[in-house]
Structures are given as structure tokens and as C-alpha cells.
Amino acid sequence: MNKLTRTSVLLTTLLFAAGCLSSASSFVSSSSPISQGRYTELAAEVSGTCTQVQWLFFTFGAAGSPQRHALSDAIGRISGADALTAMAVDVEQFTFLSTTLLPFPILPVFTRTRVTGTPVKLNAQ
């Protein structure tokens, strides 16, 4: 088998093994403690994302919790927003070769965390 054929077979195998997975991570009433009637809704919906790449033992992208980064991104998009209500967290993952045999990905895995919710401004007491 020549080199070109081997490469083609490998690429085809990777292509069939590649896939995108989207899963709902969590849903909470609000990202901060708020009481009824003590906030202002600033928009119907806003989203924020955080993308990380895992490869072997390394994680590339924003350090720390991707949910917190995505939340900060969402809140920062609306002027004056302090928190999100009806907040949903979804995780989208694109992987070339998924296996549970190894504790680390042998090919890069792209993970995007998306936080969606209603941006609110908290009122002073």
C-alpha cells in the first residue's frame, strides 16, 4: 500500500469518527441571587460563548471555568446588565476521534460553552 492510500484511509477513518455533540448542561433561575420585583429586564435574550480546545494533557483558550467566561461574555454584551435570569448552559463539542480508552484526547477536541438568558439590572435596595 503506497503512502497516498494509507493517508486517504486514515483521513476517511477520521472523518467518519469525527462528530459534533451538543448537550444541555444546566438551567438555573438566575446567575445571581435576586428577589422578585427588584430587577429590570434589559433584553429578551442574550448569549455568550467560551471556546476551549483540549489536546493530550493540555487545554487551550480561556483559563478557568468556561461557564463563567461565557456568562461574563453574555452580561458584557448588554449595557448595564448585572446578571442573567432563566439561564441555560449548553455545551457543544466537536471531536475528530472520540474514545473512552484513553483519559486524554489524542486529537484536538473543540468545546464551546454557550450561556443564554435574559439580561437584568439589579435594583438598589
Next chain:
Amino acid sequence: MTIWRIICLAGALAPLCGCHSVSELRQPANVPVFVDSYDSPVLVKKTGNVPCILNLINCAEKATLVVNKLSGSTEPGPAFPVEAVVREECAILINSNFRQVNAAEHAKIELKVESRKVILSRDGDDLSFSLSLAIMLLNPHHQDKPYFNNVYEVKTIGTMMDENTVPNCVYEAVQRVLANFINEISANEYLVARLSELAP
């Protein structure tokens, strides 16, 4: 080769360069009017001399225009002032039906306006503004028992003309809420009698 390196480097840097201009939002030269007047003959006669102060501490400063895309996603756009519009309109309302506080006296009534919802969205050229305000009339020194307390909600629609000008639907919503408030308290004889006793 050096010249080619410089050209390649310049070519790589060019897409990264950019110029960002901060556009200043402006209000229309003539503030649009959508309600007849805030003047209430009943209030002018009985509460026209009651010193009143405005409290907007819990009013949202701006409303961010959120654009609804064809894909179903949303994209935040420019933010337009809401608190400034509420302040201007409330000043007219107070001057029409009460009296602004002088420096040498204490206010007898506090007009407190809190925002509950300021949602400005755009779908194509159509704008939609949902405004909900809680309006209270309070004794400035005993705020636990308001004279009056109600929440008003209106939805106005408009057209996007200029991204740097406050849309007319923002003015319309604020004016309609305040007009509803004035109409309601004018019709409340007990409340008007109570407020008229506060005149010095």
C-alpha cells in the same frame, strides 16, 4: 528578499489594523409628543403647590437594541438612553401638577420611578419597545407606606431611521406610561385630597 518579507509582513498586518469611531447618540432637535398633556386640572388646583422631588435611582440608564436575525439568533446593537428621557418627561410632569423643590425647603412628596422592563428589539426595519415602570408617590421620610404605587407596562412600535438617534418609540412609551399614571391619580379623589393636605 527583504523587500518581499516587508511586503508579506505588511500584508499580514493590514487586516489586523482598524479604525474605531465612537458615535455619540443624539436626541432629536424637537422631542416628539405623543400625548396631549400631563396637565390635570384637578391636580393643578389642589397639588400645584406641593414640593416634589424625583427619584430615579432604580431606573435603567439605557436600553440596548437587540437585533433579531433571520437565523433566529440575536445580536446586541447600540444602547439608547432611557433614564434621561424619563427624567425630562418627569420634570415636565412635576412642573405641570406639583412644584419643584426649592433649595431652602424639604420635599413633601417623592416621585419614585423604578424600571421593570426596558426591551428594545429590531426585526428588519421595525422597532419594538417594551417598557414597564413602577411609579410611586412617597413621603420622603417614611418610604415604607407609599401614598400610591402601581406598575405600568406599554409596548410601542416604530421604524429604525438612524442608529445614532433615540427612536421615537422610546419617547412614546415613556409619555404613555406617565400619562396613564397622571390619569389614574387624578381620578383617585381620596389620594388627591391626601396629597393636597401636604401643601405648605
